Amino acid sequence: MGVPAPTLSIRAYAPRDLAAALDVINAAARSYRGFLPPEEYHEPLMTGEEFLREAGRMQFYVAEDASREVIGVMGLEHAQDVALIRHGYIRPDHQRQGIGEALLDHLERQAGTVPRILIGTYRENLAAQAHLRKHGYRPVADSDAVLRAYYQIPEAQRRGSVAFEKKAPGNTGT
């Protein structure tokens, strides 16, 4: 993996980022063509309206390169006793350079003292799962129950997804 440029900066999403954030999300989500069934795959993956609805329930963060271009997006949502990291997307030409890791680190620090952080991903999204494993996340034992408890997503998406978790240091319980 490459190391992110020292000029990478991460900050909270602001309304002026909307178009750039959508561009990143929808460019990165084209990789879903590789595994989603045609009836579930659509472009764009996320419309502005959908993003704004999501932004109403979670805090998005953006990663910018040296020229202040948005190259990564990730959201942090608190749900009951856990934190969810959602909608993580890195612009395709900037992937595998540690930017996803830098965003994960940042959001984990913002998550506070929750006992665990959850991330749901498509069952067949093996690249994302490799990314999560590399950064200390492990599949939860009871994925369907966790997805039901913490995520309001369509049933088909829930069935096609798996949940990963990272426990707070020192927390060895389930």
Ligand SMILES: CC(C)(COP(=O)(O)OP(=O)(O)OC[C@H]1O[C@@H](n2cnc3c(N)ncnc32)[C@H](O)[C@@H]1OP(=O)(O)O)[C@@H](O)C(=O)NCCC(=O)NCCS
């Ligand atoms: C998954 C994603 C967010 C990772 O961000 P990133 O900046 O590329 O990740 P990092 O550089 O921090 O970590 C790289 C590691 O992730 C995994 N990875 C990332 N892209 C991969 C790919 N295309 N194929 C296989 N593994 C991949 C590998 O483990 C890689 O380590 P390596 O390069 O040493 O093999 C990014 O690839 C992305 O936007 N993908 C499309 C959207 C998506 O799947 N989002 C995840 C939702 S949970």
